Amino acid sequence: MDQKWFYYLNNGQEYNTIILGSSRAEYHVNPDYFELSSFNLGLSGVGISTTKMLLQETIKLKKPKRVLLNVDMGYLNENNFTKAHRPQYLASFSDNPEVKQYIKDQYGFWGFVMSIEPRLYSIFIKKDEKELLKGLLLRVLPDTYMHQFAERHNNLNGFKPLKKQQTRSDCHVKPITVDSTSIQAIESLISLCKKNDVQVILFTAPTLYENDDSFYRKLANEHGVYYLNYMDLFDDPKYFNDCHHLYDSTARIFSKRLAEDIGRIPQRTY
Numbered sequence: 001m002d003q004k005w006f007y008y009l010n011n012g013q014e015y016n017t018i019i020l021g022s023s024r025a026e027y028h029v030n031p032d033y034f035e036l037s038s039f040n041l042g043l044s045g046v047g048i049s050t051t052k053m054l055l056q057e058t059i060k061l062k063k064p065k066r067v068l069l070n071v072d073m074g075y076l077n078e079n080n081f082t083k084a085h086r087p088q089y090l091a092s093f094s095d096n097p098e099v100k101q102y103i104k105d106q107y108g109f110w111g112f113v114m115s116i117e118p119r120l121y122s123i124f125i126k127k128d129e130k131e132l133l134k135g136l137l138l139r140v141l142p143d144t145y146m147h148q149f150a151e152r153h154n155n156l157n158g159f160k161p162l163k164k165q166q167t168r169s170d171c172h173v174k175p176i177t178v179d180s181t182s183i184q185a186i187e188s189l190i191s192l193c194k195k196n197d198v199q200v201i202l203f204t205a206p207t208l209y210e211n212d213d214s215f216y217r218k219l220a221n222e223h224g225v226y227y228l229n230y231m232d233l234f235d236d237p238k239y240f241n242d243c244h245h246l247y248d249s250t251a252r253i254f255s256k257r258l259a260e261d262i263g264r265i266p267q268r269t270y
Helices: 002-010 048-061 080-084 087-093 097-106 108-116 118-124 129-137 142-152 180-195 214-223 248-263
Strands: 017-020 038-040 066-070 199-204 226-229
Touching: 002 048, 017 048, 048 180, 180 199, 180 214, 199 214, 214 226, 226 248
Parallel strands: 017 038, 017 066, 066 199, 199 226
Antiparallel strands: none
């Protein structure tokens, strides 16, 4: 995540559109198919609270004109920070008030110390300490990490292709328990975009399992934003890398379709 975000911020290119969301954004949307300059900031495994935080920081530092946010029912089934935030992401947002408060609440006395200087988080947390330290090093060695990102990624647009593997056809998901904090977070994200004159468009990417879209249709209608649903675009396991993700060739077909549909939506400010 750190290398991708720093590459976006520091590569000298201005972007009209950013793609946000979890792995179904990162693995499914190739910005090369979009007419206007675009970058994929999707992050595998994140929830809506992390995504909102990423957008807050991005708007401060390099504001896009439009945000494409991948949404599905999994986004509503998180327990705010405890499930939505992987520890290695927190170091990148160490100045964010929500992160400071979380660290303070989570670690008692040391949490109080770390809320004063959140970069100390990497010293006290055990899980993913290596990744946290990498995130902190970005603050002092940004050029090194920019170079590493360029060396390791054929696609300098944030898209992460998946190669075809054997796919299960019996895909099921557990019943979703909607978390009120997640609903507040996604509504807050939409409000953040409107406040900063950033157009937000919601979309649901294809999956092999059932994905109820009624919540997002209602949400889009209430907030006056566009919602595009592609959950049934592909229904054959041969198009998927696994139950949740398209493999590279199919993701490119989807990206082309998404880009065409986005191209028909007029850009607007609020």
